[in-house]
């Protein structure tokens with residue numbers, strides 16, 4: 001699956017942004033008009049000051065150029081290679097209006113970043129004083145790295161926690177090789193580590209979460225898409241790729257590399273994610289899409305309008321039914337189901353001898369969240385929306401004020417640069433929130449200062465973000 | 466096809482394009498190749514007692530990744546023996562009798578020395594002589610070149626010595642390194658010069674290497690000022706030519722060979738329009754080779770055909786009459802900037818130029834239909850903040866791009882001019898990267914034309 005996707009992508013963008021040498025970079029940099037309130041900058045999710053970093057290349061101040069990029073986007077090097085620039089900065093370049101090709105912002109950015117790393121690139125802290133507050137970033141992907149780097153640059157104590165041996169998340173493991181080599185991603189991780197960010201390898205389960213929470217003043221969730229809970233039925237391992245994770249399915253569809261499904265698709269679960277997946281399957285050409293739900297219509301977690309839309313697109317629903325086993329049969333798979341009854345307390349019991357079999361070509365599982373997200377949403381009050389962590393977009397704060405989130409687990413799977421922007425916004429949100437909390441604590445220690453003044457300071461801090 | 470034949474101070478050539486005295490005219494072999502390429506004439510690399518040149522000799526100013534906007538050199542006159550130069554000159558003249566070959570000369574400031582070199586040069590059959598009073602480096606330290614050209618009396622005296630024996634037209638090449646070039650031009654004419662060549666190179670230091678801290682060019686760890694030329698000096702040259710030609714004392718009827726930054730037919734046409742009757746080129750030929758003359762000939766004749774000019778004299782000097790002194794300009798004339806919204810690409814360079822560098826009257830506060838007339842909103846330039854949340858668009862899911870207004874560029878990005886505040890300085894139209902997008906249009910004031918001279922005279926009277 002993954003390799004097919006990569007080769008498809010590789011075909012569509014054969015050589016994404018090959019390197020420029022210094023002379024070519026200077027020529028290209030000089031094509032930039034140095035627009036005022038430049039639209040390219042507005043179109044960059046990380047708001048890199050494009051005209052400035054390009055002007056710095058033109059005046060042979062590549063170190064300053066790299067700093068300008070990194071200031072807005074610590075993963076400037078990966079983004080220079082992985083960003084869909086046609087849809088972002090270069091798509092907004094005013095030169096299109098003159099029927100000229102846009103300034104090659106991506107390649108210029110890559111030039112600046114590579115020159116920076118070749119010179120042994122290191123970042124400096126932005127402020128001298130250390131701050132005592134501790135922040136844990138769970139997940140070591142782009143969102144967490146961006147968040148961690150920003151907070152560390154402001155003097156906070158930051159620890160990035162991931163279960164995988166190598167940090168970098170999708171940048172290290174997931175982005176196609178021809179766009180971004182794992183070594184390049186690790187080089188960026190090293191730069192972040194160089195700031196004094198701690199990295200820890202550990203699986204975050206309930207106990208670990210408890211420990212992390214106790215030891216931290218704020219927690220950033222950069223969990224990525226994770227996986228939904230696998231359909232826990234007999235034979236689930238045997239059908240391989242025909243069993244599809246709903247979030248992955250949706251992400252693939254959105255990023256323009258849809259997975260192929262056959263004519264008959266079963267979706268288990270009836271939340272908003274299930275509705276999205278069912279409709280997506282329909283649009284991708286499935287003739288018959290059936291949603292299985294173990295409870296009744298009235299109890300579905302999905303919004304009503306989502307359900308109506310799915311119905312409208314011809315999705316079928318089977319209520320009070322639960323899959324129990326799955327097996328390969330002929331070209332497709334057979335899903336063994338059983339009817340379930342519900343008592344007054346809502347407890348479900350399988351009805352004896354009610355077994356039946358549905359044949360299909362793919363089974364999409366849309367039940368529940370990844371175990372960690374489930375834990376967070378159920379026990380920690382981190383609200384979810386359509387399978388994603390719900391946040392305040394400007395600050396990254398979740399319904400539990402101590403928790404902030406960003407990246408794929410929030411946006412459902414976009415680009416590296418979106419994750420970086422989320423991570424940085426959240427870092428500013430965290431810094432503002434921690435400063436405000438500290439100010440409040442100081443105020444209660446120091447009754448002389450009116451509370452409202454303290455609030456205002458805190459607010460201004462937040463606004464500045 | 467237009468007739469490009471030229472008569473400059475009695476020297477005839479097939480076209481007005483001559484190579485200026487310099488490296489491209491160093492040897493007979495080069496000049497013959499240049500004539501084959503199409504050049505109408507050439508001024509020989511200055512002949513005199515052979516010098517020793519340094520290595521290196523040139524340095525340049527690049528601009529926005531373009532090479533050699535300006536070139537500077539510390540080369541002296543010819544380093545070849547006088548007899549070799551003269552023998553080759555005679556050979557060239559014999560083989561190319563219809564091409565203009567002018568001998569550029571520079572010797573000690575002694576009457577006999579000048580008499581001797583003039584006779585020897587004319588003995589070769591050269592069509593004319595150009596007295597190099599311009600070289601601003603090296604030769605001036607030995608009492609020649611600009612050391613002569615900067616003092617009207619010296620220029621006059623030496624020109625007179627030359628005229629005592631010369632039978633061919635005598636041109637004096639002027640240095641721009643003076644406060645008033647007209648003083649030298651007048652002196653040369655008083656002594657009987659048949660024509661003037663302007664300009665020679667301008668004193669300059671092109672730059673300093675920021676790694677080594679060494680000014681350029683580097684001659685074994687030392688540098689010296691050089692003579693500046695190339696595209697950067699054209700406006701300066703054009704002004705000096707105009708000063709000479711508009712001069713009521715030395716101007717009328719003088720033949721001027723325009724030199725300085727000419728690289729194509731357009732540059733050449735400007736010098737001719739200012740009143741020059743031939744053009745000399747050095748740097749552009751050093752940069753691209755003799756072949757550039759083909760484009761110059763073709764471009765010039767196409768332009769003349771399009772304009773209905775049959776011969777060069779049909780347009781020569783036509784723009785000179787439009788030049789005047791500031792005090793004669795009409796103070797009651799007013800233009801204002803007008804943006805063509807259909808062409809605007811939304812770079813907002815006009816806005817920031819007017820805002821910071823002119824008169825704060827181009828605004829970017831438009832959100833719906835065009836706003837004309839005397840509206841003053843003075844919205845502050847927008848600041849980019851992290852509050853503006855942007856995400857990678859996902860074609861099927863993202864909100865559609867908002868586009869406001871009937872033009873290709875969204876109205877929000879098209880600036881508007883507050884015409885009541887616009888002083889008509891032109892700045893915005895100069896910075897606008899789209900040709901024809903900002904026009905300066907006349908806004909009649911309804912007042913009779915009045916210049917500063919008239920106004921102050923009226924004030925004195927009233």
Ligand SMILES: Cc1cc2nc3c(=O)[nH]c(=O)nc-3n(C[C@H](O)[C@H](O)[C@H](O)COP(=O)(O)O)c2cc1C
Nearest residue numbers: 485486487511538664665694695725726746747748
């Ligand atoms: C390398 C070099 C050497 C020159 N040598 C002479 C010279 O020997 N005699 C002279 O009259 N002018 C000399 N010049 C000046 C040119 O003839 C000409 O006046 C000047 O370069 C401006 O024209 P341009 O902008 O087309 O180069 C020299 C210029 C250069 C660049």
Ligand code: SF4
Nearest residue numbers: 032033035040093094
């Ligand atoms: S829009 Fe294009 S020309 Fe303008 S600043 Fe950005 S890259 Fe440069």
Ligand code: SF4
Nearest residue numbers: 819887888890891893
């Ligand atoms: S002409 Fe000058 S004052 Fe008028 S709008 Fe343009 S820049 Fe501003």
Ligand code: SF4
Nearest residue numbers: 809810812813815897
């Ligand atoms: S400079 Fe020209 S193209 Fe740019 S915004 Fe102004 S009018 Fe439009």
